[in-house]
Amino acid sequence: MSVDVNISLLLAYMLSVLMLVATPGPVVTLIISTSINAGPRQALLTALGTHAASLLLALLAVLMLTTGLALDPRLISWISLLGCCFIAWLALQGLRELRTPDNGDAPASAARRRGKGLATGFLVGIGNPKDILFFVSFFPQFIQVSRSVQHSALLLTLVWVLIDFAVLGAYILVARQGFSLKYKRLVTGLSSLVLLAVAVVGLVYSLLELYRPGVS
Numbered sequence: 098m099s100v101d102v103n104i105s106l107l108l109a110y111m112l113s114v115l116m117l118v119a120t121p122g123p124v125v126t127l128i129i130s131t132s133i134n135a136g137p138r139q140a141l142l143t144a145l146g147t148h149a150a151s152l153l154l155a156l157l158a159v160l161m162l163t164t165g166l167a168l169d170p171r172l173i174s175w176i177s178l179l180g181c182c183f184i185a186w187l188a189l190q191g192l193r194e195l196r197t198p199d200n201g202d203a204p205a206s207a208a209r210r211r212g213k214g215l216a217t218g219f220l221v222g223i224g225n226p227k228d229i230l231f232f233v234s235f236f237p238q239f240i241q242v243s244r245s246v247q248h249s250a251l252l253l254t255l256v257w258v259l260i261d262f263a264v265l266g267a268y269i270l271v272a273r274q275g276f277s278l279k280y281k282r283l284v285t286g287l288s289s290l291v292l293l294a295v296a297v298v299g300l301v302y303s304l305l306e307l308y309r310p311g312v313s
Contacts, residue, residue, distance in 0.1 A: 102243050102252070110239040114257055118264045123184050123225050123295050124218075128265050130191060130288035131214065132272035139214045140272070144265045146218020148258060153223065154232035155257065159250040162237055171307060178303040180224010185296035187221070191289030226299045 119125075124147050132140035222228060236253065243249045 103241065106239060106242045107252070107256070110242065110253060111256055111260065113235070113239075114260045115264070117227065117231055118261050121291065122227050123221050123292060124228075125265070125268055126288045126291045126295075127187065127218070127221050128268050129272045130285055130292075131217075132269045134194075134285060135214075137269050137273055140269045141266075142214030143218035144262065144269070146215040146220075147222035147225075147265070148218075148261060149215070150219045150222025150225075151228060151232070151257060151261065152254065154228055155236065155250070155254045158232045158236045159246075161233075162240055162250075163246055174303045174306040177224060177226045177229055177299060178307070180220065180229075181226070181296045181299035181303060183220050183224055184292050184299070187217070188289045188292035188296060191285055191292070194285070226295075226302065 128140050128144055128147075131143050239253055240246060240249045242252060
């Protein structure tokens, strides 16, 4: 049984996802910093956590389309607000670690963080304002890629996962190159500053949305 697919719409979606995922943001910054400081395995676990968050956001988007589920804009703003607070905490943790001398305890520190990658990746992903806006507002625009909403949702989600995994995997590999490792502290500091900047902008935006006149 063949499924008609709007190729031009699918290609536009793929390009949009590629640009969204590849553009540096909280997830990319977290993946790079984790890969440099805790190794590719921990970075991969973190990426899997962000994928889980993306799948949950995609599921909510599909439920909104198929069941008429309406999410309160204030709830979305609160989720984004909490996510930005967590991102800011991660940034401050990274900046604090820069003040700690590198005394060879990195393997032990990485071991203590093992198992937290999935949770950290999920929390950053679920609270990432960029991903929330994409799945709530942008994702539904491509749901007509095929005649069946279910097939469209499955196809769009699969494409997102494949592109996201490929791009994040490339960032993990690049972060483990000699140049990146040589300037480990510099990259960590810049990553933490980027995370902090994203968190501050997201916090301001979410607060403005929550207290915008006319929003109940």
